[in-house]
Amino acid sequence: MATRNWIPFLTICSLLLILATLAIPQLAQAQWQATIGAQSTDLAKQAMAFLPNEMWIHAGDSITWTFDSAEPHTVSFLKAGQVRPPDQIGCPGFSPDGFATFDGSTCVTTGRLREGQTFTVAFPTANNFKLVCLIHRNMTATVHVLGLSEPLPHDQDFYDKQAQQERERLLSAIDLGSHDGQAAENHVHAGAGLISATPGGSENVAVMRFDHEKTFIHAGDTVEWSNSDPSASHTITFGAEPADPMPPSGNVTLDSDGARHAVISTTTDSVHSGFIVASPQERTGLAQLAPGVTRFRITFKNPGTYSYICTIHDELGMKGTVIVMP
Numbered sequence: 001m002a003t004r005n006w007i008p009f010l011t012i013c014s015l016l017l018i019l020a021t022l023a024i025p026q027l028a029q030a031q032w033q034a035t036i037g038a039q040s041t042d043l044a045k046q047a048m049a050f051l052p053n054e055m056w057i058h059a060g061d062s063i064t065w066t067f068d069s070a071e072p073h074t075v076s077f078l079k080a081g082q083v084r085p086p087d088q089i090g091c092p093g094f095s096p097d098g099f100a101t102f103d104g105s106t107c108v109t110t111g112r113l114r115e116g117q118t119f120t121v122a123f124p125t126a127n128n129f130k131l132v133c134l135i136h137r138n139m140t141a142t143v144h145v146l147g148l149s150e151p152l153p154h155d156q157d158f159y160d161k162q163a164q165q166e167r168e169r170l171l172s173a174i175d176l177g178s179h180d181g182q183a184a185e186n187h188v189h190a191g192a193g194l195i196s197a198t199p200g201g202s203e204n205v206a207v208m209r210f211d212h213e214k215t216f217i218h219a220g221d222t223v224e225w226s227n228s229d230p231s232a233s234h235t236i237t238f239g240a241e242p243a244d245p246m247p248p249s250g251n252v253t254l255d256s257d258g259a260r261h262a263v264i265s266t267t268t269d270s271v272h273s274g275f276i277v278a279s280p281q282e283r284t285g286l287a288q289l290a291p292g293v294t295r296f297r298i299t300f301k302n303p304g305t306y307s308y309i310c311t312i313h314d315e316l317g318m319k320g321t322v323i324v325m326p
């Protein structure tokens with residue numbers, strides 16, 4: 001008789017225990033979702049953004065960011081006052097394994113992650129934290145971690161809708177060559193971009209394309225490429241890809257207006273523009289910088305078909321051809 005009475009009692013006990021373990025973490029530690037990056041189906045338009053870029057959560061909660069673009073990004077929380085490191089260096093001593101805890105005392109970052117990958121950060125203490133991508137400028141967000149007694153202004157459904165709205169707004173914000181009125185057969189727009197902001201941070205969208213995939217000229221003509229993206233660098237690279245994409249190849253000279261210029265004689269010539277990009281944005285306390293190199297020119301001496309790529313964004317489809325007729 002005694003053993004028979006014990007069995008239902010134990011069953012109820014274990015049921016209660018299971019219910020308790022299921023219920024407690026959900027009540028005390030919410031798990032929020034956000035995404036990073038967005039892209040058009042042809043990969044040409046890349047939104048460099050945390051979606052959404054402002055969230056309010058409770059101490060003890062965590063946020064999982066899902067990467068959503070072929071263009072890589074990082075989830076990076078730096079310490080207050082920390083000098084921003086290059087993404088290749090990241091946060092020395094921290095090894096990302098898909099999960100981190102951030103309370104402001106040590107720097108936390110992922111490596112370069114792409115679509116399908118995720119990273120979760122738990123926030124044990126109340127504070128306001130800035131979130132950045134170490135690869136891209138003007139890609140920031142804010143996480144407000146509130147004490148448990150404070151109500152949260154929004155739920156996950158709100159953030160999902162807001163992320164979708166920001167995604168659509170960014171991807172429809174710009175088209176190649178639509179903004180500077182410069183249209184000529186021997187001029188190629190090498191990318192275009194826009195920076196935009198919300199109270200939570202800044203985000204930007206870039207078009208990773210050459211606007212004429214094919215450019216037709218005659219021998220002796222000069223083609224000019226220009227980058228009107230405020231953030232993203234591009235290169236115009238014929239032939240061998242250099243190990244370091246930042247500097248131009250040795251056969252590139254400077255025109256008097258600051259544009260880089262090269263001459264190509266045969267389809268086997270290698271010419272690399274180096275980074276074609278606007279100068280970094282101004283900040284009080286920084287030395288004045290030159291305007292940046294935003295134009296690159298090549299004079300083609302002989303007929304032929306000359307293929308080129310942007311060494312940074314060729315995987316997104318940023319490629320072109322110059323067809324030189326006699």
Ligand SMILES: [Cu+2]
Pocket residue numbers: 191208233234235310311312313314318
């Ligand atoms: Cu590019």
